[in-house]
Structure formats: C-alpha cells, structure tokens
Amino acid sequence: MCGVFGINGHDEASNIAYLGMHALQHRGQESTGLAAAEDGKLRRHVEMGLVSDVFDRERLAKLPGRAAIGHVRYSTAGSSELRNAQPFLFEYSGGSLSIAHNGNIVNAVELRAELEASGSIFQTSSDTEVIVHLMAKAREPDVLGKLVSALKRVRGAYSLILLTHDEKMIGVRDPNGFRPLVIGRLKDSYVLSSETCSFDLIEAEFIRDVEPGEIVVIEKGGLTTHKLPESVAPTFCVFEHVYFARPDSLVNGKAVYRAREKMGKRLAQEAPVEADVVIPVPDSGVPSAIGYANESKIPFEMGLIRSHYVGRTFIEPQDSIRHFGVRLKLSVVRAVVDGKRVVVVDDSLVRGTTSRKIVKMLRGAGAREVHLRISAPPTTNSCFYGIDTPTRSELIASSHTVDEINRYVTSDTLSYLSHEGMMAAVQSEDGKGYCSACFTGKYPVALGKEADLVQLRRARV
Amino acid sequence: MCGVFGINGHDEASNIAYLGMHALQHRGQESTGLAAAEDGKLRRHVEMGLVSDVFDRERLAKLPGRAAIGHVRYSTAGSSELRNAQPFLFEYSGGSLSIAHNGNIVNAVELRAELEASGSIFQTSSDTEVIVHLMAKAREPDVLGKLVSALKRVRGAYSLILLTHDEKMIGVRDPNGFRPLVIGRLKDSYVLSSETCSFDLIEAEFIRDVEPGEIVVIEKGGLTTHKLPESVAPTFCVFEHVYFARPDSLVNGKAVYRAREKMGKRLAQEAPVEADVVIPVPDSGVPSAIGYANESKIPFEMGLIRSHYVGRTFIEPQDSIRHFGVRLKLSVVRAVVDGKRVVVVDDSLVRGTTSRKIVKMLRGAGAREVHLRISAPPTTNSCFYGIDTPTRSELIASSHTVDEINRYVTSDTLSYLSHEGMMAAVQSEDGKGYCSACFTGKYPVALGKEADLVQLRRARV
Amino acid sequence: MCGVFGINGHDEASNIAYLGMHALQHRGQESTGLAAAEDGKLRRHVEMGLVSDVFDRERLAKLPGRAAIGHVRYSTAGSSELRNAQPFLFEYSGGSLSIAHNGNIVNAVELRAELEASGSIFQTSSDTEVIVHLMAKAREPDVLGKLVSALKRVRGAYSLILLTHDEKMIGVRDPNGFRPLVIGRLKDSYVLSSETCSFDLIEAEFIRDVEPGEIVVIEKGGLTTHKLPESVAPTFCVFEHVYFARPDSLVNGKAVYRAREKMGKRLAQEAPVEADVVIPVPDSGVPSAIGYANESKIPFEMGLIRSHYVGRTFIEPQDSIRHFGVRLKLSVVRAVVDGKRVVVVDDSLVRGTTSRKIVKMLRGAGAREVHLRISAPPTTNSCFYGIDTPTRSELIASSHTVDEINRYVTSDTLSYLSHEGMMAAVQSEDGKGYCSACFTGKYPVALGKEADLVQLRRARV
Amino acid sequence: MCGVFGINGHDEASNIAYLGMHALQHRGQESTGLAAAEDGKLRRHVEMGLVSDVFDRERLAKLPGRAAIGHVRYSTAGSSELRNAQPFLFEYSGGSLSIAHNGNIVNAVELRAELEASGSIFQTSSDTEVIVHLMAKAREPDVLGKLVSALKRVRGAYSLILLTHDEKMIGVRDPNGFRPLVIGRLKDSYVLSSETCSFDLIEAEFIRDVEPGEIVVIEKGGLTTHKLPESVAPTFCVFEHVYFARPDSLVNGKAVYRAREKMGKRLAQEAPVEADVVIPVPDSGVPSAIGYANESKIPFEMGLIRSHYVGRTFIEPQDSIRHFGVRLKLSVVRAVVDGKRVVVVDDSLVRGTTSRKIVKMLRGAGAREVHLRISAPPTTNSCFYGIDTPTRSELIASSHTVDEINRYVTSDTLSYLSHEGMMAAVQSEDGKGYCSACFTGKYPVALGKEADLVQLRRARV
Numbered sequence A, B, C, D: 001m002c003g004v005f006g007i008n009g010h011d012e013a014s015n016i017a018y019l020g021m022h023a024l025q026h027r028g029q030e031s032t033g034l035a036a037a038e039d040g041k042l043r044r045h046v047e048m049g050l051v052s053d054v055f056d057r058e059r060l061a062k063l064p065g066r067a068a069i070g071h072v073r074y075s076t077a078g079s080s081e082l083r084n085a086q087p088f089l090f091e092y093s094g095g096s097l098s099i100a101h102n103g104n105i106v107n108a109v110e111l112r113a114e115l116e117a118s119g120s121i122f123q124t125s126s127d128t129e130v131i132v133h134l135m136a137k138a139r140e141p142d143v144l145g146k147l148v149s150a151l152k153r154v155r156g157a158y159s160l161i162l163l164t165h166d167e168k169m170i171g172v173r174d175p176n177g178f179r180p181l182v183i184g185r186l187k188d189s190y191v192l193s194s195e196t197c198s199f200d201l202i203e204a205e206f207i208r209d210v211e212p213g214e215i216v217v218i219e220k221g222g223l224t225t226h227k228l229p230e231s232v233a234p235t236f237c238v239f240e241h242v243y244f245a246r247p248d249s250l251v252n253g254k255a256v257y258r259a260r261e262k263m264g265k266r267l268a269q270e271a272p273v274e275a276d277v278v279i280p281v282p283d284s285g286v287p288s289a290i291g292y293a294n295e296s297k298i299p300f301e302m303g304l305i306r307s308h309y310v311g312r313t314f315i316e317p318q319d320s321i322r323h324f325g326v327r328l329k330l331s332v333v334r335a336v337v338d339g340k341r342v343v344v345v346d347d348s349l350v351r352g353t354t355s356r357k358i359v360k361m362l363r364g365a366g367a368r369e370v371h372l373r374i375s376a377p378p379t380t381n382s383c384f385y386g387i388d389t390p391t392r393s394e395l396i397a398s399s400h401t402v403d404e405i406n407r408y409v410t411s412d413t414l415s416y417l418s419h420e421g422m423m424a425a426v427q428s429e430d431g432k433g434y435c436s437a438c439f440t441g442k443y444p445v446a447l448g449k450e451a452d453l454v455q456l457r458r459a460r461v
Helices: A013-023 A057-061 A108-117 A128-137 A143-153 A197-202 A239-244 A256-270 A286-296 A324-329 A353-364 A402-409 A419-425 A450-457 B013-023 B057-061 B108-117 B128-137 B143-153 B197-202 B238-244 B256-270 B286-296 B324-329 B353-364 B402-409 B419-425 B450-457 C013-023 C057-061 C108-117 C128-137 C143-153 C197-202 C238-244 C256-270 C286-296 C324-329 C353-364 C402-409 C419-425 C450-457 D013-023 D057-061 D108-117 D128-137 D143-153 D197-202 D238-244 D256-270 D286-296 D324-329 D353-364 D402-409 D419-425 D450-457
Strands: A002-008 A031-038 A041-048 A067-073 A088-092 A095-105 A156-164 A169-173 A182-186 A189-193 A205-209 A214-219 A222-227 A277-280 A304-306 A330-332 A341-346 A369-374 A413-416 B002-008 B031-038 B041-048 B067-073 B088-092 B095-105 B156-164 B169-173 B182-186 B189-193 B205-209 B214-219 B222-227 B277-280 B304-306 B330-332 B341-346 B369-374 B413-416 C002-008 C031-038 C041-048 C067-073 C088-092 C095-105 C156-164 C169-173 C182-186 C189-193 C205-209 C214-219 C222-227 C277-280 C304-306 C330-332 C341-346 C369-374 C413-416 D002-008 D031-038 D041-048 D067-073 D088-092 D095-105 D156-164 D169-173 D182-186 D189-193 D205-209 D214-219 D222-227 D277-280 D304-306 D330-332 D341-346 D369-374 D413-416
Touching: A002 A013, A002 A095, A002 A156, A002 A169, A002 A214, A013 A031, A013 A057, A013 A067, A013 A189, A013 A197, A031 A095, A031 A156, A041 A095, A067 A095, A067 A156, A088 A128, A095 A108, A095 A128, A108 A128, A128 A143, A143 A156, A143 A169, A143 A214, A169 A189, A182 A197, A189 A197, A189 A214, A197 B324, A197 B330, A239 A256, A256 A286, A256 A419, A277 A286, A286 A341, A324 A330, A324 A353, A324 B197, A330 A353, A330 B197, A341 A353, A353 A369, A353 A402, A402 A413, B002 B013, B002 B095, B002 B156, B002 B169, B013 B031, B013 B057, B013 B067, B013 B189, B013 B197, B031 B095, B031 B156, B041 B095, B067 B095, B067 B156, B088 B128, B095 B108, B095 B128, B108 B128, B128 B143, B143 B156, B143 B169, B143 B214, B169 B189, B182 B197, B189 B197, B189 B214, B238 B256, B238 B419, B256 B286, B256 B369, B256 B419, B277 B286, B286 B341, B324 B330, B324 B353, B330 B353, B341 B353, B353 B369, B353 B402, B402 B413, C002 C013, C002 C095, C002 C156, C002 C169, C013 C031, C013 C057, C013 C067, C013 C189, C013 C197, C031 C095, C031 C156, C041 C095, C067 C095, C067 C156, C088 C128, C095 C108, C095 C128, C108 C128, C128 C143, C143 C156, C143 C169, C143 C214, C169 C189, C182 C197, C189 C197, C189 C214, C197 D324, C197 D330, C238 C256, C238 C419, C256 C286, C256 C419, C277 C286, C286 C341, C324 C330, C324 C353, C324 D197, C330 C353, C330 D197, C341 C353, C353 C369, C353 C402, C402 C413, D002 D013, D002 D095, D002 D156, D002 D169, D013 D031, D013 D057, D013 D067, D013 D189, D013 D197, D031 D095, D031 D156, D041 D095, D067 D095, D067 D156, D088 D128, D095 D108, D095 D128, D108 D128, D128 D143, D143 D156, D143 D169, D143 D214, D169 D189, D182 D197, D189 D197, D189 D214, D238 D256, D238 D419, D256 D286, D256 D419, D277 D286, D286 D341, D324 D330, D324 D353, D330 D353, D341 D353, D353 D369, D353 D402, D402 D413
Parallel strands: A277 A341, A341 A369, A369 A413, B277 B341, B341 B369, B369 B413, C277 C341, C341 C369, C369 C413, D277 D341, D341 D369, D369 D413
Antiparallel strands: A002 A067, A002 A189, A031 A041, A031 A067, A088 A095, A095 A156, A156 A169, A169 A214, A182 A189, A182 A205, A214 A222, A304 A330, B002 B067, B002 B189, B031 B041, B031 B067, B088 B095, B095 B156, B156 B169, B169 B214, B182 B189, B182 B205, B214 B222, B304 B330, C002 C067, C002 C189, C031 C041, C031 C067, C088 C095, C095 C156, C156 C169, C169 C214, C182 C189, C182 C205, C214 C222, C304 C330, D002 D067, D002 D189, D031 D041, D031 D067, D088 D095, D095 D156, D156 D169, D169 D214, D182 D189, D182 D205, D214 D222, D304 D330
C-alpha cells in the first residue's frame, strides 16, 4: 500500500508535506519521498526508510518551493528497490513532471509491452511508470490533456498526485474510486491527501473527497475540477474501513473508528460466546474489541501489549524462542488472562500463522479458553487494486473451512463477521458502492491475464 | 531511569541480553550497551540509541562468551554523553570489571570529592563510578568483599549488575529496595533483570525478587546469596507501579496492570463525574481508564491514538502548529469525542503543559466537557532515587492547588487519586513498604547538600 | 572525464571490474558504479564516491555473474547528481541493457529534443541517454543492429561498453577514436578498459586497442569485430598523453611516461634558462620535469611534496590562510628551493590561479628566481569531446599573451612547449592522427549550436 | 607512531589544530582527536579515521575555545581501539586535564601494577595513562608540580602536550629527547607540534625545538620554560630522519630532505653498481634515490608509481593476484624499466616481503637486472621508544646476513648504507646525540622485563 500527499501555495511546502506524510506513515513504511517545485525546476529526494528517518532540516531545505508532493510506500518482499520509490521524476517534452500513486494498474503489463515495442525505455518495475509514458506520447498540448489521454488507456485503481515544474498540482481518482483522496485547505493553500488524519496534524480544514473519476487542478491559488470520460458505479475499498485507514480518519465520508466499533458490535451479535474478558489484538483490533465488549457485556481489557520499539530485523537466538516474531511485537498481560475464558478480537486472519501464535501465547499465560473473533469475513482472494494481500494460495481461507482454520489456529472457537454485517457497519446493507473482492472474489474491474497479475504483484504501490 | 539485565551460563549470552534489554527499552531510550566475558576478557559496546538500532548480528558477534550484562539509559537533557553510557568497563587491581546501575547514589558528590583528593581519576560524570573507585581502593581480596566494602560507604538507590572478567555475575539491591531486580532461570543459566517482562520475551522462568539488601553471586551454574550489613525497612518505589514499569511485569511481587486498574477504579469512586465517555491517554493511561470506566459504568473508548512513528526530532514549520509536539504523538478520534462529555484518564500530571494541550485538542475536536482524572496524587517533589522527575520548581503541583492547576490546563474538572487510594491499589493501606517521596516529600534515605543534589541530577541513571 | 571497464567470462566478474575501476580512478573521482549480468538479469549499484569507498565485499556479493561493466566519473560542479552516475541500466523492448560511456556526444541536445517530441522520457541530464533511446526506437531485431542504427545519428566522442541481460558485452569507439579503449585477456575472459594500467593490476594481458570506428562483441568466450559505417581519419586526444592518462599506461600504442619525458626534453631545448634546480609540480609534472632536468643538466629535486591525505572539503579558518587550497595539497621543501633559481615544470596552466599560488609559495620559501615551464602549448579552447576544460572565458590563455600570463602568475619567466614540440613527443610531427583542439581551436567533429554546447557541459562524462 | 599538536591563544583554536594535525597525518592514520578548553570546561572528540574524515565544520564548532590540542595515532594490529585514541580527557582533583603523547613509556607495566595495587582504575591499555594517575596522586598543589612529580617516576620516550580546563597548555620532552617537539608562533598565539611542516601549513613561524628535558608552559599569551630534574645526554631518534618525518620538516634542527639525499649520495659511494636507471620506491625513497642518481651519474626516473587512492581494505579475488597488496599501492612503468639494469632505492627493508614483491614486479615488467639499495643500515632490533617496528623475530636482518636477504628478495645485488654513512648524513660521524638502537641494539634508556615489553607493544602510541 501507499499514501500520497500534496500541497500547493505554501511558503514551507516541503515541511508541510513532510508532516503530512508522517501522518500517512501507516500506509507505507518501506520508502518515502518528496518532490518540490520552484522557479521552473523540480527537485526530489527518495530513500528507503521512515519519513522521520529520511528527512531532516537540511534535506528539506534542499527542496524549496511553494508546491510539494510526497509518497510513502509499503514494504513488500520482492520489489523493495530504491528505483521504485516515489514520487517519480521524469523529463519529457512537456518539461519535468513528478508523480505519486496509490493503487494498482491492472493492465500495466500489456501497456508496458506495447510501449516498449514502440521504443519506450523503462526505469522502474512499477506500474505507475506506464502512465507517464502514455502522457509523454500523448499529442495533447497541455499536461491535463496528456493525463486524460493517458488514463483512457489505463484500467485499475489510482489515486494520483502530480506536480509539474511550473507548480501545477493535479489530483485524480480512478472512476471506481478504489483508493481514498481528500481535499483540504490550509490558509491560502490547497492540500491533497490519502487520509484526513494528515489534515488534523497540520491543522488544515477538510473540504471534501476527490470524487471517483474526478480530476482537480490546483494552480495559482485556485482549484478547478474536471471529469474523466469514463463513468462507472463507484466501488470504494471496504478494507480501508476494516483495517487499512487510521481510526481517526474519515474515509469515503465515514469515521473509520465508528465503522470498526460497529463491526465489533455486530460480531458480538452474530457470534456470541460465554467468556470472562474481551481483549483486542492491538492496535488495529481495539475499536472492534470495544464494540464486541460493550455489546456482549463482557469486560474489555488490554490483555496484549504492543511494543513501541519494534524496529529493523531482530537477531533471533539459534536456540530458537517460540513464536519469536510475534513475541517481539506483542506481549501478554498474564494478570488479565490467567485462568480466564478470553475472547480475542482481531480485524483479519490472513495466513493464520500469527493468530496461531497469539492463541498459544495466551494459553501459555494461563488462558482457560481462547475464542477468536475476526471483525471481517474470511479473506479468500487477493487484491489487485492496491492492497498487499498475499497470493491466493497463502490465504488460509481460500482453501479451508472456518472449522479447519479453527483447528489450525488452536482456538476453542473461531468466528468471522458476515459480509452483510461488515457492509452494515459502513452503511451499505446491499454492498453497493464498495469493492469487497478480497472477501468475495467479485472484481469490479476486469483483471488481465494470470501471468500479468503475477508480475503486477511485484510492482505494487 | 534505567534498566539492567544479565545472564550467566548461556552459549548465546549477548544475544539473550540484547533481547532482554529490548524488553526493558521503556526504562531508557537514550543509550544502550552490552558487556560480555570470555576467556578472561571483558568486551563491551555502548552507543547512543535504541537497542534494536545499536546492535545487529555483527556487533553481537563481537561480544562472545557465556556471560553478558546490559543496560538501557533514559534520555535526560544535560548528561546525554556517550561516556556516561553503561555498562562501564574498568580495569583495576582485581582485573576487569563491568557494571550496570539503575538508581541514584545520593552521597556521590561528597564521595567523589574525597576520592579525587586521594588521587582517583574520574572518566564519567556518573554517580555509578564512585562505587567502582571505592571497590578499587578496598583492601578485601575478592570482588564480593570489595563490593560490600564499597557499598558500606554508599547511600541511596541501587540495583546493580556486575560482571567480572572471569565470568562472575553479581546482582545487588540497596537495603531500601527502591528499584526492582528479579531473578529468573533460562535452562541452565541464571538471568537478572529490572522487570519480569524481559523473562517473558526470552522464555525464562521467574524465580523471585532479589531482596532489598541482598547480594546474589552467580558463577559456574550456581547462585549464592549474601546480605549487605545495613538493614532497614524496605521502601519500594510506588511510581514503578503508577507509571514506570511495563503493565505486563510483576514488580515487587504484584501485577502492574492490576494495580493501575485498581487506581482507576478507586479514582472513579473518589472523583466521579457525569459523562458520556472515558478515554485514556495512551499507552500508560489505558489500564486505569479501563478501571475508571468499569467502576463508573461510563463507556470506555480509545479517543486518543498514539503514533508508532514518533522518532527523532521533528521539523516544525516556522508558521507554527498549535500543540505541535503533542500532535505528533497523539491524535484525537473526532468521532469518539465530538459533542460528548469526556473523562480523560492519565497517570501523571507533571508540568501541566501536555495535559493542557490534550484538553485543548479534545475541545478542538468537539468535546463538550473535558474532565481530567489523574490516577495518582499530585507530584509535589523531585525524586533522588532514580526517577527523572524535573526539579521542584517545574512541578506545577509543588506550587499550585488542584483548582489552580484545573484552571491552567483548562479542564472542566480535575481530580487526583488520593495517597491512600494509590496505596490501597498496591495493597498497603498504611503506605508501609513503599517510597512515595515524589507525592509526599518524605525521603526515606537522607539527602545530602542542596548543591550536591543539583549536581546529582545531571548524572542520574 | 570518465573511465570504463568491462569483463566477460570470469567467475568473479564484479570483483575484477572493481579492481579495474580502481586502477582507472584517476579518470573520475565523483561517482562510480558497476553492473553485472547473471541468469538473464542485470543488477547494478552506483554511488557518489571513490571505488574503494563505495564497494565492499557485501556490495560486490550482490552483483553476481560472469560479466560486469564499471564506470568512474569526474567531479564537475554542475551535474554532480547520483542520477547521472553510470553505468546506466535501462529496460526496453530488447530486454535490459547497461551502458558505460567515456566521451561527449556533441549533438545530444538536438537529438534529445527530437526524442522527447516523439514521446521519449529522460531520466538523466546525461548525453549518454540519447544513445539508449535511439537504440530503443531502432527497428533492427538484435542489440548490435540497434546500436549501429543509433550511432549513425550520434556525433562526437564515445568509447562505450555495453552489457546486456544475456551477458553480451559490446565495446565501441567512435570513428575519430577520441578516447582510448583497449582489449585484454585474463585467462578465459576478455577485458575492455580505458587504459592498460588496469590490465597490469589484474594481471591481464594487453592485446590491442579497439580501433576507431570498431565494434567488438564479446560473448560465450569469443570476440567478433564489426565496423561502424562512417569512416574518417582518426584524431586521438593528445591531452591524454599530456595530462590525463596514467604514466604507466600505453595509450594509442605509446608509453605515456616516455611521451611526457620527451615533452620535458623538448621544452628544455625550446625554452632553456640558467637555474640551480628543476622541480616538478607532482605528480603529473614529474616525467616532464625529469626530461627537462636531464636535457638541461640542471639538477632535479622534489621541491614540492604532494599530500596523500587531501580528502573531502576542508575547513578554512575565517582568518584565512594564504593560498589555502594549494597548501593543503602541496607543500614546499624549503631546503630545496631556499636561495635557489628554480625551474618549475607543470603539464598545464588553465586558469593561472594555481600556478600563481605555487610561484608565491616558492618565493615565500626563499626561491631567488622562479621560472615556470609548461610541457604543453597554451590552453586556448574548451574541449567538447570529453575533457573537463573550463569554458573559454576561464582559460587565461584564450585572452592573454604569454607575457601577460607571466605577469599574472608572477613568475620570472614563463614558457610553453610549442605545438610541434608536443606533437613530436607523440611521434606525429605534422599533427596528423591527433585532436589538439584545446590548443588550436580546430575541432575535428563539427560542434552544434552555442546554446547546446553550454547545456552539454553540464552533462559531460 | 603518533603526532601531537597544540595551540593556545587563538580565536579559532580547534580549526587551527585540525589543520596542524592534518599536516601530521603521516605520523598516524588510525585515530585522531581534539580537545579544546573554554570557560573552565574541556571538550573533546576522538574517532577512528583520518583527520579530514573525522572532523567537519559541525564537529569543530562543538569544540570552542582559544586553546586546543590534537593527536593522530598509527594503526597497529593489536590495540586499534577507540578507548586508546588520544587526547585523553581525565577528571581529577586538579580539575580536568587533557593529554596527547608521542613516544613510549618503557616502565609503564610495572608502574601500572603499582598504581592498581593502590586503588587506581585504568580506562585504557595505553602507557600514557600511567602519567595521569601519577599526577592525580601527586601531592604538589599545581599542575606543573604534579607533572614534574609524575615524570620523575617515568622512563622512556615522551613528547607530551597537556591542556588544562583553565587553558594552560604544557609541552614537555623527555630528557633523551627521543621524539621531536617544536615551538612556533602564529600571531599572538603559541603553537606546539611534532614537526615544522604543520607550521608551514598554518603559516606559523618556527621558533625553536623544545629542548630534551624541557617543560614549556603557555598561558595568558606567555611562555615560561622549566627543566626536568633528570639530565642526560640527548639521543634523538635517527629513524625520524631516515623514514618517519616529512621531507619538508626540520627535525632536530636539520632538513629531513637534505639528510635523505645525503644518505643516497653516500650509498652510491659505498655501494656503486653499473646500471641504466635509478628509481625510488615512492614516496619516502625519492630524496635518497635522487642523491644516489646524482652521485652515480645514472639517470633518475620514476619507474614506480604510487596510487593516491589506496583506502580501506581491498577485496582480493579468490583466484588471487600475485603481489596483490603491493600492486594496489605501487605500479611499474614498463617503459622505464623494460630491458634495463635497474637500481631501486628504498629507505628500509623490514620483513623483506614488500621488497621481494617489488623486485618481482620489476622483473615482470622486463628489468634485466635489479639492484636493491637501502639508504639505512639493516634493521636488527625493535624500537621501544615509539616507532612501530615489528618484533625482533619478524625483522629479517636480525637473523639473516645481507647475502641471505639478497637471495630472499631475489635481487641481483643488495646493499645497505653503513651506520657511519647514515650518521654522517645527520652530521654526527661519531653517532653522538642520536639513538640508533633499531640498527645497533644499543638502547640508551634501560628497558624493563621481557614480558613487560611484549605488553608495551600493544599499547604503543
């Protein structure tokens, strides 16, 4: 996953963008970057690492100008290369152009083959680069025209922020509106961001979402709005509500925290159990666990503590420690669970390995019973619109029943939230307006060939 | 503050000590270090920074041996110097000696002056170094004798772990037992640590506390116990329960989480209020907020989110953001507090500046009323036994009434837990067995001259 | 300036290339890079800095394969950017391609404009990139055909080494043969390099020069030779003999050391002077000073010492030191020059500022007379074929007579070697076979527009 | 070996000291450090590495004050530890004290044992530390008295610079005057340095040597001179002339360059040979090779080139290259030696391994005959007064005749300069005034026990 941020019309644009990206850090911890425009020149810096480690006063001073865009990128196994770190910076006939992308272009592989055949040279393994090549080849005279022309060829999920050498900032969201993109105002400048939580940090005012299929152009203090030609029924990613977005953000107009709490409440109705204590898997499981506890009247406790100091890779002793990886991140409060019947609420169960370790740690600390409750339906399919779910074969729910999973993770009982329950929590009982392909396999935008999808995974942003 | 850890009798001693220190990271984030003994030689590495940043596989490989001790140190303004980072490593007539200290020697300044007058040379500005000089001058032939002789001269708080070049590991706790020190067992090796949470990570078994005034010597697989000559009534630091220790630790034989939850319950009894929601200041305020919510029957919610990515110093825009420092660390979930009467539970209120910012942020997010509840009594005095409270003049409660503080932090109401309430939570209604000098000004070990105390502050570990 | 190196058919290709580049370090100290091919994949690492600082065992281990090419690049003021560091790595319809270039394409600006107009996107400000774009657009099916097609459009100086993902290594030299490129043999593998000195280090055998206009393709243990269609009279850069190449190299079939010594001898004949001692400006002036001393029978001494430790930028005291920059690099041996009439032999005088400082330092150390002798003609014109001479306006000889320069540098007498004298030293009395445009302004390959040349300077390799 | 530098009375003391140390870099490349005094406080920074790598503007700005001392230290195998990097900084009853030492205390081991027995704690394995402990124990009230008292106990070689917290700078040289120490003047400030070459860089005026057994105290703009009680005949290290000092320095009142040239001349008289060319082993062999060439009328040429870019450790291919280490540092100019009878002049032959490699490289480049001439006598004994000669068993001349060595290094002939020849070059035909123990085994200051000497080697500065 990724997060994008942009500001235009502020004397300290790169400082503000740096803070905006810091607030989006949960959307990507692998690499980060900033590009800023001044006097007809774009400058950029990208590096592997966290926003607060990569940028300091000196670095930011080298990115002067009143317009800046930034990007954070998720750490995935295969494609962790600096050359894929965004924003990208290109020089083409239109001048210099910087681009930051959240999402995934599903027909990138075939477009790339076509572009290479006509003489294009690629610098990255990222799907984002095809957009810029299409723009470079477009015959339209201005950058907006080139962008619209390019996006006509492109299929999939994209929330983009572009910045030109002459300080034009453009935000665009694909017609389905898979990924969020919001508009804010900070004094005389406009800001764009993946999530509203970054507005809260910099004290910007939230104005509205960029609409699915909308293009906003921000220059010289003004914002103009345009439409992509294609128009479809929007399908916002429900997983942003379930897990990805920060609980203090509004996404798609709804408070993330409240949606999660409702998922927990509904889960308590759908899958009640006799127990002594409800504990969350922190931090993301906290709101749904509170919802479950309140609905079930079982006391809520913080029975698992999340460490603040999990950094880089850890050295594991040769004489290996049980559940080492999970232990470094989570520790059990024995006083909370010892001798108790425990309900553990988590927001997802992907491969099952982490849940299994948590269940064992809880039993090791004396829990008499462990009832696992997942505040979303079983994850049965991969996402090709920007979320980093593993391949289908790694998703335990793609090939096992709930009973089988329960036996694997060694919980006493295991229940998932129903699809209707999840949709009710985001106020869409019929599922309209949302993509829930990872739970249903119903992909709202046609995917390409199987081989292409495999290749796409490696370049996901 | 500081944390200490030691292991003797394990093939991967420094690897294990590294993990042990990682689990103690909350006790000190400024510097960290490790010393290990092999073949009659002590090696050490100390560096400014977090355990996981300072040590990697290569570094640890340079610290071979079956015995290792480690230290983490808190970041204080004045004395952030590498030369004060522990464990210290000294060469003296007894060979090589490494030492890690948690606590504060209150007569260090006068002892140092006396030692310098007799020709001793000091390398650090740390109070710990006087202990080693006293040992070097002692006439006793063996290291245990030298240590006892030295500690006879020393007054104050010390939980020490020493390691000699010939793999003798010694743990000692001052007669008052201010700071914790626990003994565990990992297969054939003994481990010592400031807190039991490090035993949980490495899967060691908790055996017992080192007793106040006890010296344990661990060598060749065996543990022998000795007594310091001085014997006084123990006064364990109550602030370890209130704030400092990790909630999943047992300190002084009691579960920290449960004590905090009881403080919250009692606070709800002592200072009830009509409200819609109880929220903690995360992470340390969570258990007491849960206690308050359960007792008061007001719903518990996570209305403040703590960021995982607060690293180094942050660049603040010139055009400054209100409550910038707090905002980077904490953000408000508007959906939880908007239009609500909010109870905020925190574990301490030191200068009042942070609380004031939190109150303002909550009101900014729409809170109708903000009731601040502190799960400890007012902090009126500095600690000279190892906790990094600021000087008295900076403690708002040393010179202001609760009413005045309430007005300063702009809360609707402000209440503290009573001293009896706090003591009840640690099962000592009469306050016996505990030092609560920071709340009462009753110092169980006589302090020295005022000027000396000022100097001591700079060298605190 | 730059240096290029390649090896194909060796189990430790990147290790050998690393050593080869180390021997070419004098050709470029700004950035360095390596690309290696294995299993159909090209990997590369480029970084600002010296070969020995950038690469270590770990880095080299990440560049496996039996074929590798490398590049070192000179530090020029404007274009010191990592993105211009070579070898470049591109993905295009033909697969992956890596390229290292020594020289300068004089029509790069117009080619770039044309390519951008047709939709090409540029990643660097380097002239080298146009070659790859032309290759990507070429219709020929194989890489050799694409390369020939591209080079038909290109004008200027290029000694190139290319490496494809499938371990084909190609060396090519422009029809004029401005820059050197030599072929060697190391056991079963072929090596290509800018200079023979790198063969000496790795114990490779020197075979022959790549001919002007020749393309050599090395794959599967064999070397095949091809010709560029254009054929002109070769014009090898005489400045490689005068200054640039290492004295232990053979360039263009001639020993550099001997050519320089002859320049010194001839200079003594052309511009004799009564003096007590001949001293060189080390290191490059040593052979010509020896030649001058032997011919003139004036004793040779090392009156100037060159520091081995001049690293990064130096901190100059505010209360500034006279001739600070030169002093850090060179120091005078007072015992050699005090009271003496001194002949100083240098190989070039560009702006005159350094020579002026040297003259003053010598006088400050007691020299009675200082006679400056330059073992080349006056530098009157910029180079556009790869050497980093400053712009014409900075060349003191472009606007001043020898007399005026003598007065400026404050020497007692100043003489340059004649053009014929220089040419005689490289065994070409008539100047045939050589480019000496920097001394004559006669450019053997037509330059483009003035504005383009200015832009070219910034991207020189 | 080491170099020391100090300045007192300059607004930019640490900047100047940094430059002074840069000029002394040849005396030690392992570690470097600076200490500066301001407002009663001493600050210091030491680090492994070269002066220009360790210090930058920011670092120097953290060392404010008008007095500063610096140190560079040689890289030896055993004791390369940061804790041994100087200047040391101590706190003792007299306040704070910084000390930089060039030389070696021969009775350090026994003094250390005695001090530890009385309770002293050692921080380093350096012999220098005993001086400070002796000072800390001294009863004299002032620092000069303490120093004199301490030095009464100390035996061996020491050129020391001390700096106190209150800006008193003290220079002292042992009664034998083994190591150099010179006094200079820079405007209103006094400077002390190991060699005059550092005065040339900073434009300070050379005043005089500190005399053997002299103590100079510099404070408040004035210099006072004192005498150590012990008085002996001075024995200045002749090896400083032969190899160690920079050729542009005056040591012991004599120009190093001239002495080396005379050694070469004398060597040509003592050991003439029919040959075609004389080449030096650069850089240190250059002046003596010039002397040899001039005397013998055989042409001088630079047949070996020294690389400027030999940095860190190099990666050697597994399929190892002959004479790899020497090749990286030196390369042969084939044009100079091919088909020739070559005289190679070097200043020392220690183990014989490097000379052997050079001879083989020369033959590999076509030399018909190789005659090795060493401009000093055979090195038969270790130095215990500060020079880093290996142990006796590693010195080939300690156990082999010149004939045997000639056969080992595979030269056609090998000759050394005679002891008288060397002494004549430093104007002391009878050898008076010099220590030449490394050539004769006559140690002017009694050494201690064998075991102590072994231990001393590890801590040499």
